[in-house]
Amino acid sequence: MKRQPKILSINGTFLVAPLLIWAGLIIFSQQSSLVVISNVKGAPASMKMAELRSVMKGERQRWNDGTKVNIFLMKTTTDLGRVTCDKVYKMSSDRVKRFWLELTFGGKANAPTFCNSADELESLVAQNPGSIGILDKSNGKKDTKVILIDGKESF
């Protein structure tokens, strides 16, 4: 059996590795479901997807009970942040960042808080009335609740 030259093996690794990463990202994006959590004060128990998108785009300043809407998102450099951009905003990460920059720069909305970790996001939602955030799963932290989107806990 003829041995593969070392250089081809190295090139093969270079070819296969990005493919695996790319495939992994696609699988993560397709399989990863999202959960919307909120502080117990403010957000309703359920929402339509269109309503969620409107809220997450800063189009709503207050909930029905008068509590201020505070948006918490994972950083767009995280896998969860990228999935949120894709599924909720239907935009690339770059476009979501630009979208928010344009809104805040124009004085039309307050910027969301971008978190480094799911734990940080959940804690901030728990601490701030009127908060809403998006995660891959809820740990049921005190003072938070899961919002049903189109009647489902995850989407």
Next chain:
Amino acid sequence: MRKISNIVVCNFFLLSSLFAINFSAYCQNNTQIRGFVDVTSAIKNEKLSFALGEQDLFITSELNDRFSFLGESVFKFTSGSPTTFSVSIERIIVKYNYAGNHNILIGKHHTPINYWNDTYHHGRVFFPTIYRPILFDAHIIPLHTTGISFQGQNLGDLRFGYDLMIGNGIGSTDVLDNDKRKSITAAIHAKPADGLRIGVSWYNDMISKGSKEHDGDHIYNWDIHQNLFTGSVAYFGDKVEVLSEITAGRDKTDTTGIKNSLAAYLYGGVKIKEKYVPYFRLDRLHFQEGEIFFDKDNKTSVVIGFRYNINYLTAVKLEYQYLHSENNGNTNSVTAQVAIGF
């Protein structure tokens, strides 16, 4: 002496803003500081020049549940200044959200009279083209108004919005009105689909005799009763960008009577893989004979360009412009710009 006092006032505002940032950052942790700047190089009249654009310092802060602050200061080249640079306060807005999506804003605003002036402000990285439409050069749009504004946004299914602003008006300073009459701006818009915004607005002002033009030295020797009517359609979608605005100006003086002017532009762009956008812009300015307020120079401009959005904070643009001016003839220019946010 006046310039020194202006600098002192600017510095006071800057220091106050910075103090507010530190205080708020400690308390609320939701203060954002951003900067924007651009550099250009242009070939015009067979000469290549490099130029610094404006350096824009932008601050937003949520002060509490109801109040928020927005500040924008610009450092720019000014030929008459001793240092050839000057600082200007472009916006200082304190916003109070009194109910739902309804707000009261007080301070120095960009007059919400048309889409461009209300949307892009000084961050060149957001501009779809390198420069503003040429109607801004003709002093048709009153860029700033210091006053109070009532604003509503995203109301109902059509995402209706309104702005009603009462301010000091043209010829006033940021601290004193030069006459008893207030300027009034009324604007409404709707966003019936994602990326689409349709709006109309009206501006009314009495410009007193002796008033000085914005960003210029021209002094008006008559009382001018001005009405501006604008209409705009903007669509920024995944693939296509379209922005068109028309402004009708109606200036009345006792000596010249009513003079009508019309300014319009149409911008179109196509996104290729999100980052690459070839675009064009057509501008047209037409003034009635005897117009005394605007810079009366009928112009037609054609811009063809290419924008490369490297990322959300960096854009490179290359543009060719043909400009026909009734007073200055034809000009051809090629301009490149790198605009960044930081």
